[in-house]
Amino acid sequence: MPPKKKRSVSRLTVPQIVAMKSAGQRITMLTAYDHTLATLLDSAGVDMLLVGDSLAMVVQGHQNTLPVTLEEMIYHAEMVGRASKRALVVVDLPFPINHQGVHQTVVAAGRILKETRCQAVKLEGGADQAEVISALVTAGIPVMGHVGLRPQAVHAMGGYKVQRDLNQLITDATAAQDAGAFAVVVECVPAEIGEAVSKELRIPTIGIGAGAGCDGQVLVCNDMLGLTTGYVPSFVKAYADIGNTIKSATKKWCADVKESRFPDDDHSF
Numbered sequence: 001m002p003p004k005k006k007r008s009v010s011r012l013t014v015p016q017i018v019a020m021k022s023a024g025q026r027i028t029m030l031t032a033y034d035h036t037l038a039t040l041l042d043s044a045g046v047d048m049l050l051v052g053d054s055l056a057m058v059v060q061g062h063q064n065t066l067p068v069t070l071e072e073m074i075y076h077a078e079m080v081g082r083a084s085k086r087a088l089v090v091v092d093l094p095f096p097i098n099h100q101g102v103h104q105t106v107v108a109a110g111r112i113l114k115e116t117r118c119q120a121v122k123l124e125g126g127a128d129q130a131e132v133i134s135a136l137v138t139a140g141i142p143v144m145g146h147v148g149l150r151p152q153a154v155h156a157m158g159g160y161k162v163q164r165d166l167n168q169l170i171t172d173a174t175a176a177q178d179a180g181a182f183a184v185v186v187e188c189v190p191a192e193i194g195e196a197v198s199k200e201l202r203i204p205t206i207g208i209g210a211g212a213g214c215d216g217q218v219l220v221c222n223d224m225l226g227l228t229t230g231y232v233p234s235f236v237k238a239y240a241d242i243g244n245t246i247k248s249a250t251k252k253w254c255a256d257v258k259e260s261r262f263p264d265d266d267h268s269f
């Protein structure tokens with residue numbers, strides 16, 4: 001009998017993600033920061049993985065996303081890029097790279113694509129970032145925009161607040177699209193605004209706290225898995241309780257060691 005051929009998984013491409021909008025297929029994206037979780041999420045069939053700068057809060061324990069550096073983003077993106085077989089992997093440009101001029105941004109995004117195995121970058125902003133987006137796209141770097149609540153502008157925005165200015169949102173999302181972005185994250189807006197922006201654009205909107213009218217959805221994976229130890233936003237639905245599973249497994253293991261039940265004969269040489 002001839003040997004069984006290994007089924008090769010092909011990676012979703014930027015044009016395929018864009019085409020999902022006109023095909024009426026919802027798009028899924030989750031954040032990932034390391035090899036183990038990225039492997040699991042990828043094999044479960046998520047369409048895109050985002051190495052979000054939320055890793056500053058989720059992994060590093062900072063108060064906001066501002067402290068994470070380009071080197072740290074590249075370090076984590078490399079792990080996720082190596083894990084992913086099917087999902088398109090998008091990496092956040094950390095604060096304040098995209099405000100340091102077009103040249104600096106192209107150099108930083110170029111490093112991300114060269115040094116990790118990821119396929120696209122995301123940057124926060126819309127109309128104010130049109131020139132930067134256009135330069136990245138000209139360099140062959142796919143860009144995802146990010147409008148509505150922009151966590152990197154938390155101080156300027158006066159906190160993590162729902163954004164309600166429909167005109168501003170449409171201006172920003174349209175500017176990102178016209179500059180060449182292939183998709184745009186819409187964060188923390190009323191559901192009817194998320195829907196209106198999605199109807200206005202040719203490119204997919206990926207909502208987070210932006211209602212069901214967006215073309216896709218993204219969540220921080222730790223929130224979705226019930227692994228977050230601190231505050232979880234009200235728009236999150238946890239689909240598992242991994243945090244408590246980890247706690248109870250750890251308690252059982254500690255008790256077994258303390259009471260000499262582990263290791264037993266089955267787990268010894």
Ligand code: KIV
Nearest residue numbers: 031052053054185218
């Ligand atoms: O950094 C991140 O996790 C994000 C998502 C919240 C979209 O930008």
